Amino acid sequence: MAGEDIDPSQLSVSQQDALQTYLAVTGQEPAAALPLLQRSEWNVQIAITKFFDGEGPDPVAEARASLDSPPTQPPRQPQNLMHDDLLPRSPFRPPRAVEPATRITTQSEYEPPYRPPFLLAIFFTPFNILYRLLSSSFRIFGTLFPFLPRLFNVITTPVLQGISGDTRGRRSLGPKDTAARFVREFEEEYGTHTLPLLENGYNMALEKAHKELKFLLVLLFSPEHDDTNSWIRNTLLSPEVVNFVNDPENQLLIWAGNVQDSEAYQVSNSLRCTKFPFAALITHTPNVSSTAMSIITRVTGPTTAAEFLEKLRTAISQNRSSLDRVRSTRAEQQASRSLREEQDSAYERSLAQDRERARQRREAEAARERAEREAQEQQTATEKQERQLDQWKRWRAQSIPAEPAADDKEAVRISIRLTSGERVVRRFAGHADIEELYAFVECFDVLQNLTCDDEGDVEEPEEFEHKYDFRLVSPMPRAVYEIEAGGSVRERIGRGGNLLVESIGEDDDDEDEDGENGEIDG
Template sequence: MGMRCNYHFLAIYTFIALFFPFIDRFWMESLSTQQRRILSEYQSITHSEDVPNSIRILDENDWDLETSVQNRYIPSGYKRQRYKRDATEDYDEDNDSPSSTSALLGHSGSSTASSSTAQRKPKWRILTAFMWPFNFVGKITWHIFHYSVRLIYRPTITPPRRRDPRSEADRFLQNFESTYGTIHPDFFSDGGYMQALKTAKDELKYMMAILCSEEHDDNDTFCRQVLADTELLEFLRQHEVVVWAGNVRYAEAYQVSNILQATTYPFVGIIALQPPTSNSTSSSMNCQRKMVLMDRIEGLTSASSIVRRMETVMQLVDASLQSLREEQEQRETERRLRQQQDEAYLESLRADQEKQKQKEAAEKAQVKRELRARLREQYIKYLCQTIPEEPTTAPSSSNSIKSVTKINFRMANGERVLRKFKADDTLKDIYNFVEAYPYLKEMEEGRTVNYPSEASTSSSARKNISPIGRPESYVHRFNFSIHTSFPRKVYEADDNRKLADEEGLWPSATLIVDTIDNEEEDKDDF
């Protein structure tokens, strides 16, 4: 079914394509050269492709082009109006001779042309009546084919991509400078027309909107001379006028021309804040103020004229604009003052918070040190209870001499202490003794005044210590090291290394105790 429809449409289209050119050729060959020229102009004005209908309308209006264009929608049989023109329209100003347009349209006034037209009139009416059925069938066939093709094939139409206002502003600036040079007002380039309008409103400035059109003869003179005038440029710079310009060939500038109702180019619009009315208050003026077109300059003008028109507008608006500027400056001053006060308050608050943090950190560190000192003291007192008794050697027993070593300690404070240890004692037992020695010494001195040079640490002295448990979750770190004098060899507090296995500690040795600082002790003790 679909294939049949396609064949029918193809046959109809072939018939139209083959038959209609012969009909048009038949109509055209029966016309004179002058009539063909009038017909061509009529079709270009009305965009009509129907040759027989166009000839019929021209024939009914005596081949008057202007009257035919005006009466083309009036049906046949109705009275048509003849449009009279000014008497001076068909004559040139120089020699008062008929113009070329009048001669072309057949308004020479010769009786020959009129009589010739009158003789052809019945002939054309008979021919039009004869060809009317063919014309009617052709129109119906063409419309059927046209709508059928639209139903079968609908091409996708993608509208042209519209440029954003910033791109259009950049494009206009590049084209302007490439054509007229770089001496021109400082055109607004941070956006489009609406952005320039917003900038002028927010900053309480005047705005000048310039619309150009290359199709007008005065455009080149205006862009090359008026916009480059030194007086105008200095005036715009001095008053900080926001200047926006565009070419009506671009989409945004065309919309602006409709908004400002520009009819003649070049166009200059002077825009400013609307002056307040007599019954408007300052607060309502600030809330409802808007930018309005105060003056418009259409067509070619001079730079001094634009300056004078700007000065006239400024005389009307400057008072209210200055009042708004003072209010804005006062608000800005108050805002900066509040901002400075807020910054000073926040700075003081941050300093107080920092001091409070440092104070809290110092208190926490102090509490931690005190706790560590108490736990350390508790642990050392616990060591005093766990240190084994100092072994004794009998003079007659050789085995007991081999199982005991004498170690001479030189403490960090310069004091010398002699202590015996068993062979199976470990290096950590040595460290525990040195750590607990000050407490053992205090207990010994509390029991007797004359304390011997040998730290016997007798059981009677340790009995004075009350039972103390080992502190929980406490990791003890020794704040000293033990080493030999020469060659220097440091012994670590190892619970698995026995004294009998250490060369240099058996059967006697001299060890030096040096104090060390544990910076990470506060963090790792518990």
């Protein structure tokens, strides 16, 4: 399956994890990352190494090609390498392949210094003290008698070779600290300058040049070389070179190092540096690989500022067009990515608005259904309450005794004004409970419509607790005959009286007004 035909949705879980890890480290587009990951057998470490160091030939593909078409043996020709290097290059000769600029393995910035085990340090403490005493003694003798170090230079240590000839190794630091130390020493030696020296490691400089599509100028110096000091002062710090380097149109980054440092020494071996001072111009070469960083020119040995600038200008002009194409491609990809992100953001906002509207509709529908359900339940409960109250009235009306005879001297004559305004006059037995008055008023409508045919046993409604929603009061003087107080009709009212039916909850003003306006019958 070709790399461009890979569908990200068809990848397995492990392949998707490898793709996400690779994109997070390199920032490459998925369309270009999938073929590289496939050629790397979905190994993230190998793919990242190919991205930064450049991708070499595929032995499997070469083997398959050799099976399909056996290569022909070109005729052998004698070649003098030294003579060929001295001959001027013909414009018709094929150009030499660019040399990849590989990354190096440097010391971690957080790697702690090596410390021997505690027991071993205690064991060698006497020898260490003795060595320090002897070294101090030899230093004193070397200062007093300068001929002693030269006399015993074969058997003595470098400490005995004089105070000014200290060639001990430099302390190993992390890449960032090493670069900062070099910049500080460079300024102390050559004064203030305007060269934009990067204060980070070589690998970070490569990544920065690849990400920003700039040219990386790598400078390597050896303090022991005789031409280093003059080349830096007369060539590197010349106004022409400084202005060229600081020109934004040239897109130049500078990384420099001292080969006495571990990182710069590894860089010199990686770039095959054989002569100092050394300069190499590195840039991204898209014609070789989509991730390759290659050396496009070298400047070795002492050169003048004009020669140095001529080589840099030539190399930059030859590779500027390819970098411009990559920049335009990246700009288009970034523009399309930004447009896609804006579209996705707009879609997400629209989707969120639709979700909010749907949620509000669901909540409104749920509230409407809940209100309808509560209303239906309330109506059902009200209807049930009315049916039970009607049944209770009919049941209670059966137990209300008939009106006493006119000649019954114990009977109590009471005039009752109902809430409808109708006045009812009736006699009640004197020993009847006050509740009989309330039951009569409550069941008055039932008693009015009660006929002989309606006589029968009506059962009391189950699970129904009846409560009177009115009270009987006497207007003048005002007296309330509460049912809870109990007592007989004669005891509470006497031989006769006028009563008003008041609904519970009415205002006192309304009660007083009704009492004043009510008619009193004796």
